[in-house]
Amino acid sequence: MKTLTTLSTLGASVLAAGVALFTLSGSARAAADLELWRLDCGSIVVKDLSSFSDTFAYKGESRTLTDSCYVIRHGADYLLWDTGLPAALIGKAPDLSQPLAPSLRIDIPTQLGKIGIKPDQIGIVGISHNHFDHLGQASTFAKATMMIGAGDWESLHENPLPFGVMPALVQPWMDGKAKIDPASGDRDVFGDGSVTMLAMPGHTKGETALLVKLPQSGPVLLSGDVVHFEEQIGNNGVPPFNIDRAESLASMERMNRIAKQLNAKLVVQHDADDIGKLPAFPASAR
Template structure:
């Protein structure tokens, strides 16, 4: 199992030796994977910080091009939500305007070109359109993949959304610890458990933009890093806090752009689609 230190040291050696992918071979797009209106934000803090408040979360996904290889990071909300009427009585009201294949077509990428589907964790708003890419290897925390087979199922976990991989039709790469995706330090899946047992985040190194950290659901709003806000539905509180500390520590050490994927204002740190970060 690789540790973060091992991954970064290996990446530094590879880059110094010229073995890493040249910087202009890595490109990052931010995709729109829906939004979630939260009508009672209280569940997002176990210290009652958001009692009585509401907020709309963005649901962002990301496409990474590594030379000629494409990796999708998170698969957003299910396409069944397109045109669906929201439940007026529900605490969470998800909505989706456009699916991933439609967006990818705008930059000339076909679903079958996605070779890797990395998901930060197993909740329905991050694997909703996964089955659109059955040719991709599913890269997911091993503990999170195991939960798809649990009885009873944990909060927000729907096995039907990853049926090709559960049925053995598509390839699964269950991850423990960190994973250097292309073995050159340019794209590294980071172990950041707490929200779920196998939660991960993503480090992408870009030539012009510099390092970018995609948070997964380590936090849902930027201010939670400072106020240590832990949702009541998180798997482990101590791990949640440790993962917050890890991400902010990496961001400081690498001078990286830290993007909170559910924060509607935070995602603007990256260009709006169809523009990309390079």
């Protein structure tokens, strides 16, 4: 009888421990508070837009592309998505004689200061791909871990370098003085499904997009350079400087399907018409 009582007590203890563990696990998985800001990280005047089409579209057209960066607050943690154009461009007029004429009026730390965030609070720098207009101010955040597609990290070490790649912009990581985290395939950034880097190769070997599942306003899908403007989705437009045409088209289809399936707000980062899809800085989306 005593044995049965002991076993019963032991069983109750195990059950109680299991319930406590389940409760703790559920609590740990509880959704963190999410907040997203769009930052102004420059603009690029494209003198001849036909350079963005391998099917001879856009002849005689020019366009100004936006260069956007984004800050995501996940509880007390901060992710900076892309780092825009180099701060050295501030105060310089764009050279309109060049095929691509970048310009920048304000740096990222100044904008972060306006929303009460210090550069050292950025724990992760997520990079959609390794082109200069997305890596420009990365070194300002050398204390952060850099997440970048594994293929793009490898390309930063190639000789000769691919189009648009400037390793000097990420010198702290190249020198091993800052932590690098190359991502192969999709990456759940915080481990709770709220923020996911999505593998979207084609523009570059390791191109990625970012899905942010905001609890109040709904999912936001940040395109990286899977496309540069929205009409490329409808007309299957691929720039000739993309690494792989077939992968580009497959990634465009995947991105578009994800946006539709999740009813996500697709923000094409270089499309000036997409700026209004998110609240104007310093307001945020939640």
